[in-house]
Amino acid sequence: MQMSHRLAVFGIVLALCLPAWAAAQPWTALSAAQQEALSPLSAQWNNLPQTEQQHLLKMARKYPQLTPLQKQRLHKRLLYWSQLTPEQREGARQKYKAFRKVPPATREQVKRMVEQQEAEKARAASAVSAAPTGGNPP
Amino acid sequence: MSQQLDHQQIRQLLNHSAARLDEPVLSGLRAARARAMEQHAAQHAHTLAVSGHGGRLGHGSFQQHRLSYWIAGLLLVASIVSGIAYWQQTSTDTSDEDIAILTDDLPLQVYVD
Numbered sequence: 698m699q700m701s702h703r704l705a706v707f708g709i710v711l712a713l714c715l716p717a718w719a720a721a722q723p724w725t726a727l728s729a730a731q732q733e734a735l736s737p738l739s740a741q742w743n744n745l746p747q748t749e750q751q752h753l754l755k756m757a758r759k760y761p762q763l764t765p766l767q768k769q770r771l772h773k774r775l776l777y778w779s780q781l782t783p784e785q786r787e788g789a790r791q792k793y794k795a796f797r798k799v800p801p802a803t804r805e806q807v808k809r810m811v812e813q814q815e816a817e818k819a820r821a822a823s824a825v826s827a828a829p830t831g832g833n834p835p
Numbered sequence: 836m837s838q839q840l841d842h843q844q845i846r847q848l849l850n851h852s853a854a855r856l857d858e859p860v861l862s863g864l865r866a867a868r869a870r871a872m873e874q875h876a877a878q879h880a881h882t883l884a885v886s887g888h889g890g891r892l893g894h895g896s897f898q899q900h901r902l903s904y905w906i907a908g909l910l911l912v913a914s915i916v917s918g919i920a921y922w923q924q925t926s927t928d929t930s931d932e933d934i935a936i937l938t939d940d941l942p943l944q945v946y947v948d
Contacts, residue, residue, distance in 0.1 A: 771937045778933070778937055793932065
């Protein structure tokens, strides 16, 4: 077999193995769009495992299709999400899927209830921060 | 009226005729058979060599065959490894669900223990 044929075979083998050999990418190697989508993770990106980076890059591909509100939510939650254990994330996915099967009317009720709770928490937090030191009696 | 002969009868007739042939005719037939066998063997060897390495005739065809088998095996292994990696990536792809959770109306804490 000639040398050119051997090189061609080596190239084909290498190309076939590429999907299994995707290396981790430094933050600076990401495109501007990817950096924008994953901006909350810029500080720890280089320390993330390669599989985690690949997963997040897949998520970043969908970023342009999101509404401004969804983009805001994603940025607000991404750091917390990345710090969860794989088991916690899987549990969240299962709960999300289960919640999707709940009838729409019930889902809306739950959403309203959660929104009320969140609003109460926010009011309580702002009341605590606004209270003068030494505080009024409850 | 022609008589129908079966294979057995034809063989007996030929054997009988061959036994009555003269020695020069018999030796000529033996030589012709030997030449035909040599020609057949040569054609068979040529066919193997052509299918083995793209028409190049020469020495070391065994090594060439062995190298071809190694390359074919290597390509097969690379394809399997690549296929497994692709399957793992696609079968465990949860990016759609994760995006949906992270952009959902409900806060993340609702889903996380």
